[in-house]
Amino acid sequence: MSDDHTRVQEFFGSRAADWDRRFPDDGPAYAAAVAELGLREGARVLDAGCGTGRALPPLRAAVGPTGLVVGADLTPAMLRAAVRAGRDRDGRLLLTDVAALPLRSGALDAVFAAGLVAHLPDPAVNLRELARVVRPGGVLALFHPIGRAALAARQRRQLTPDDLRAEHNLRPLLTASGWDMTAYVDEDARFLALATRAD
Numbered sequence: 001m002s003d004d005h006t007r008v009q010e011f012f013g014s015r016a017a018d019w020d021r022r023f024p025d026d027g028p029a030y031a032a033a034v035a036e037l038g039l040r041e042g043a044r045v046l047d048a049g050c051g052t053g054r055a056l057p058p059l060r061a062a063v064g065p066t067g068l069v070v071g072a073d074l075t076p077a078m079l080r081a082a083v084r085a086g087r088d089r090d091g092r093l094l095l096t097d098v099a100a101l102p103l104r105s106g107a108l109d110a111v112f113a114a115g116l117v118a119h120l121p122d123p124a125v126n127l128r129e130l131a132r133v134v135r136p137g138g139v140l141a142l143f144h145p146i147g148r149a150a151l152a153a154r155q156r157r158q159l160t161p162d163d164l165r166a167e168h169n170l171r172p173l174l175t176a177s178g179w180d181m182t183a184y185v186d187e188d189a190r191f192l193a194l195a196t197r198a199d
Contacts (some may be wrong), residue, residue: 029145034058044068049116053087060090131178146193
């Protein structure tokens, strides 16, 4: 396992049991972001870096009983928290690295990724892997329940021009990774970048 993976597992593993209690009001923001994906009944969707599975219930509601919902995360403690919360009823949980997904190419209609992009060790390569498992025309949502400035203030740090999630950085990164950005919202109440899988 790489040092990046170890750091991610240590960071999130130590916070997993408390995660949902720390952010109890995020549910409506997750549901609104999932709605932006425009998923249809029967669609196949991945929650990449699913954590405690907060997006799984709205994803299941969007794709219905005939759809496929998969939650993938690198941290066992986060997946255990998802099971304790009963969210494994809304999707299949996979302990895996989103940089090497055990899914066939073009298997999915969409990927939802909350708070993931900042933790990717090689964002261009990792976003390309997400593109691999999505059919052409499928959709990616990069989401966070608060915007970049609000998150920086919460973490007591300054926003810098090299912030990966800044539009001027994220748009070319997505393009180079097989995605076409279609929407970008960065406000205090949410961050949401939508992209379509290029042909």
